[in-house]
Amino acid sequence: MSEPLLTLENLSCERDGRTLFSGVHYTCNRGTLLQIVGFNGAGKTTLLHTLAGLLPASSGTVLWRGQPANRQRQAFYQELLYLGHQVPVKPQLSVRENLLWLGALNTPATEAAIAEALAEVDLAGFEDSPSYALSAGQKRRVLLAQLYLSRATLWILDEPFTAIDKAGVQKLEAAMARHAAKGGVVLFTSHQPLAMAEFSTLDLSAYQTPQEFADA
Ligand SMILES: Nc1ncnc2c1ncn2[C@@H]1O[C@H](COP(=O)(O)OP(=O)(O)OP(=O)(O)O)[C@@H](O)[C@H]1O
Numbered sequence: 109m110s111e112p113l114l115t116l117e118n119l120s121c122e123r124d125g126r127t128l129f130s131g132v133h134y135t136c137n138r139g140t141l142l143q144i145v146g147f148n149g150a151g152k153t154t155l156l157h158t159l160a161g162l163l164p165a166s167s168g169t170v171l172w173r174g175q176p177a178n179r180q181r182q183a184f185y186q187e188l189l190y191l192g193h194q195v196p197v198k199p200q201l202s203v204r205e206n207l208l209w210l211g212a213l214n215t216p217a218t219e220a221a222i223a224e225a226l227a228e229v230d231l232a233g234f235e236d237s238p239s240y241a242l243s244a245g246q247k248r249r250v251l252l253a254q255l256y257l258s259r260a261t262l263w264i265l266d267e268p269f270t271a272i273d274k275a276g277v278q279k280l281e282a283a284m285a286r287h288a289a290k291g292g293v294v295l296f297t298s299h300q301p302l303a304m305a306e307f308s309t310l311d312l313s314a315y316q317t318p319q320e321f322a323d324a
Pocket residue numbers: 123124128146147148149150151152153154155
């Protein structure tokens with residue numbers, strides 16, 4: 109049996125004193141491709157923030173390779189690629205400069221690697237373009253180029269398909285499936301139907317307390 113990489117151990121999260129979900133337990137072994145599902149406001153982004161260490165859990169633990177992630181932050185962050193809702197592409201920087209900035213915590217990417225990653229997201233030749241001149245979908249593609257530059261084992265992707273056209277969605281789905289097939293772990297959210305053949309789902313609606321159902 110493969111070693112569990114990420115374990116959600118009895119996780120509960122709250123916002124403004126309101127419990128969003130409680131008692132979430134899930135083990136992600138190598139090869140896990142997991143969609144977090146639930147209605148608007150169920151807590152999907154909150155859960156992904158918690159897993160990425162951006163928000164504290166109200167109870168429970170996030171384990172990485174069997175140890176609490178928050179007690180081995182450096183090792184954990186070296187293996188994590190988190191792409192959130194926001195697009196932190198700085199308009200005053202070129203596409204290349206943005207990618208170097210976004211990957212500043214890792215070994216600097218070579219010119220060739222940046223060119224390859226941009227080709228993967230259909231932005232070949234955009235290296236020197238000012239980022240303020242990109243469309244919404246192109247800005248998101250700059251973020252997605254990180255998937256091809258990163259060596260992270262764990263991908264946490266919050267609505268990665270937003271603003272991406274049909275061909276781009278297919279390519280992204282393929283990249284996610286490939287990463288899992290190579291032994292990585294991919295957690296993601298999406299409100300759109302997906303064509304990927306095999307992925308698991310974790311429905312946060314199942315982890316609400318009766319009180320939260322009453323409030324919803
Ligand atoms: N910064 C914040 N401060 C206080 N409450 C927040 C904050 N962000 C989100 N919330 C609340 O937490 C709850 C869960 O929000 P979250 O963004 O995790 O939901 P979600 O399942 O990702 O929703 P969606 O499908 O709309 O993206 C919502 O009720 C929301 O109002």
